[in-house]
Ligand code: ADP
């Protein structure tokens with residue numbers, strides 16, 4: 363069980379923007395904050411914001427994944443709780459149990475919940491039993507000829523194309539579309555090998571391929587006393603290789619459909635014994651608004667900020683309260699707020715070159731936007747050298763408007779005001795999306811990028827060159843940098 367003791371000091375077992383975001387709430391609550399970092403991150407911003415910082419090794423990545431090292435750091439710093447953020451150890455049930463054994467509160471669900479829901483086949487079974495619609499599919503395929511026979515049988519019965527998925531998969535990896543029977547024979551062994559390599563588990567299963575669905579998810583919170591609430595929906599359909607790029611709250615669906623999804627999500631949470639914050643993901647057929655359960659993510663999500671912008675609820679604060687054994691008390695009025703929030707992930711990547719990461723480059727100029735309806739969760743600053751060892755997320759920008767039109771106008775304004783010189787970023791790509799008519803109408807599904815190649819056709823560095831020339835002229839005239847505030 364999650365502990366119900368008052369927390370005094372929280373160790374943040376993560377890096378980058380999410381470490382900083384967690385530290386901010388920990389400080390607001392008057393609690394002590396401890397950052398841990400691998401050597402390549404020694405210049406990172408999140409370290410400077412924490413009360414204490416502990417170097418845990420040279421990494422890269424392996425020390426952020428080292429359970430014993432984290433427990434050691436917590437003991438050394440006197441932390442009585444650990445927040446895992448997202449990625450790294452966040453969905454590792456062994457980490458949640460190791461914390462429990464060390465009498466350190468894990469700010470997340472209990473180990474058995476992480477364990478069960480971390481396996482898509484187990485999660486689907488729990489949901490099916492509760493009468494929740496799941497995408498038609500198989501259980502784990504048996505190994506060898508038998509599994510291949512079952513797979514062909516399912517394909518012939520339900521029709522191609524199919525999705526082959528790693529049972530322990532995540533992060534958009536371990537998912538393969540299968541066009542026909544011949545393709546199935548080719549892909550099964552490849553999918554198994556890939557699953558074993560990436561997730562240390564060679565179990566795979568099949569789902570029916572839903573054509574051009576929307577990805578809609580529900581944020582839930584559950585306390586230790588059996589109360590489960592939802593904080594509404596998010597549309598995360600705009601993806602690349604099954605990974606989200608733009609996230610929107612709430613999803614643009616009829617009210618009765620959203621209500622039904624929220625009810626289903628709360629049922630899913632209750633059926634799995636859920637405690638803490640989580641996300642129930644669904645696929646939606648835009649033609650019929652029929653929806654199917656896909657999976658539950660047992661952690662804070664990258665896109666939680668859109669829900670926070672819309673509802674005003676600090677999800678991390680609620681996570682800490684829940685872990686301390688408090689009752690959820692958020693007023694009902696928070697769940698039905700009007701407006702739209704959009705988050706874009708500003709990455710140091712070149713979208714026109716297959717999103718090639720720009721790690722190793724230095725941020726020469728960094729001027730961030732502000733004003734009404736803008737939230738930034740970032741790690742970049744002028745002079746920051748982007749490490750090559752980690753992901754290329756520089757800053758998440760979340761905007762809120764009173765409706766879709768205003769939110770898009772605001773997003774466009776803020777992206778235009780954002781000046782990052784040094785690495786290429788995804789900013790001009792998002793600007794092109796802001797000008798694309800289907801996006802402006804709010805019409806998109808998970809195939810958006812495949813069907814809108816024109817959003818890759820933007821002028822390189824045009825904004826940066828124009829802004830830099832203006833900046834140089836002003837510095838020359840006034841002998842000071844008017845933007846250095
Ligand atoms: P992950 O655990 O990597 O997040 P998911 O099972 O949540 O994997 O799927 C990620 C994305 O892959 C979905 O948002 C959707 O775009 C696509 N996808 C997954 N399953 C299907 C399916 N059965 N039919 C069509 N698209 C799917």
Ligand code: ADP
Nearest residue numbers: 673674675676679680683689690691692693696
């Ligand atoms: P308390 O019991 O301490 O008076 P409240 O009833 O004010 O707490 O709030 C209960 C919970 O709801 C708190 O955890 C708080 O974070 C959240 N909450 C309260 N008011 C708001 C608000 N206006 N917006 C978002 N969250 C809120």
Ligand code: MG
Nearest residue numbers: 533534643657
């Ligand atoms: Mg998912």
